[in-house]
Amino acid sequence: MSADNFYRKKTNYKKKKNSKKNFFHRVIYYIRYKHLPIYKYRINVLCYTYERTQMEEVQSPEAPSHFAPAPKRKINKRFIYATAAVLVVILLFGGYRFLNSNTTNKDINNDISTTPQQEQVITDTPIPTEEQSPTPTEKPTPTDTPTPKPTSNPVDKTTGLDxxxxxxxxxxxxxxxxxxxxxxxxxxxxxxxxxxxxxxxxxxxxxxxxxxxxxxxxxxxxxxxxxxxxxxxxxxxxxxxxxxxxxxxxxxxx
Incomplete structure (x- = not known):
């Protein structure tokens, strides 16, 4: 097929298509402006609707009539459970370490408070003083004790008393x-x-x-x-x- 023949066929196809559109527009024009008595009001509404749809198709031919809802993302419940378990373990471990540190600090403080502190004994260096000579005291003069005659018998011979x-x-x-x-x-x-x-x-x-x-x-x-x-x-x-x-x-x- 030559290029001329292809171009002719394409041109004839466009003419036929345009002739159909022109025929439809003529019918609409005749119905609207010649005032046909049959279904006048309904045809006017139909024509207005058709023209409105044609204008919308020309302005936005690719605009969708409605937006499809976005697909919902599925949530993995196993991942949620695993995350919650890890958080619980971390909280328990942290609480145990905190309580253990408090008890050890209290024990250390109690040991420090109960440990007796060595008292520092301050000794004063004695200052040498002049020795005072002791005053002589009078010694008691011993008295001559009488030496009684020893008696072998405690009973008195005269009175008989023991x-x-x-x-x-x-x-x-x-x-x-x-x-x-x-x-x-x-x-x-x-x-x-x-x-x-x-x-x-x-x-x-x-x-x-x-x-x-x-x-x-x-x-x-x-x-x-x-x-x-x-x-x-x-x-x-x-x-x-x-x-x-x-x-x-x-x-x-x-």
């Missing part, structure tokens, strides 16, 4: 050291039962004072006689308190 049955307390009424001990030894050699020694209520006594309970008053003369062999007896009495710790009290004064 000296060992009389309990005696000897007290120091002079303030001189060893007075009570000396008197105690003196009476023990005579056979008396000396139960205790000590200091008197004061040191103003003179010579020897003898006191005996009323229940043992029969020993008063014998005790006075025995003490008279080594001491000077100043006073005697038989009114010693019944609640006293011994039967007789001997106070040796100056």
């Amino acid at each position: 000296r060992s049955k009389l309990s005696v307390t000897v007290q120091n009424g002079s303030g001189q050291a060893g007075v009570a001990g000396t008197g105690s030894n003196f009476l023990k050699q005579l056979g008396y039962n000396v139960v205790s020694t000590g200091n008197a209520d004061n040191f103003d006594y003179t010579n020897v004072s003898v006191s005996i309970k009323n229940s043992e008053s029969e020993y008063l003369d014998l005790l006075k006689k025995d003490l008279g062999t080594g001491y000077t007896v100043a006073s005697t009495s038989s009114n010693l308190e019944s609640g006293f710790s011994s039967d007789a009290l001997v106070i040796i004064g100056k």
